[in-house]
Amino acid sequence: MSIANTTGMKRRPTHPGEMLRxxxxxxxxxxxxxxxxxxxxxxxxxxxxLRERRSVSPEMALRLARLFGNSPEFWLNAQRAVDLWDAAQAIEKDVALITPLSAV
Structure with a gap:
């Protein structure tokens, strides 16, 4: 059994460039x-x-994973978290207006 995270993150996730830097x-x-x-x-x-002006691409994730001995998913998941956070902040009000559907 898992506990649902209903509160959401209060801060922007760490950018992969910051992790590298x-x-x-x-x-x-x-x-x-x-x-x-x-x-x-x-x-x-x-x-x-490193200056967080570029995202980690799949190709860069493969290169970094090979160099540091971790997985490409590590780098892509870190980037995905930042991208989702930024998108959620940008369209927060629009998303709040959507009414969730229920299965019949």
């Missing part, structure tokens, strides 16, 4: 350039991700 880069002693080189992408791509 605050946790992974220092722990692995990586720079923007060394991370970009290790995963075969441009420094600009990494920099935009």
């Amino acid at each position: 605050e946790d992974f880069l220092p722990d692995y002693d990586l720079t923007v350039s060394s991370l970009a080189g290790a995963i075969g992408v441009s420094r600009q791509s990494v920099n935009e991700l």
Whole structure:
């Protein structure tokens, strides 16, 4: 049995770029350039991700998962949480006007 989460999150989930910037880069002693080189992408791509101006794509998730030994789902789920939060905030009032259906 599980307990339903009815309250919802009160804060925006952590962006994968922040995770990389605050946790992974220092722990692995990586720079923007060394991370970009290790995963075969441009420094600009990494920099935009770290500054939270870019989302983690499936391709980037595969690269990061391979490098850090975790799963692509880890990175995509983190991005999905941020995307859903942002969307929910953007259309909160519109969604509240929708009347849920009941099965007959």
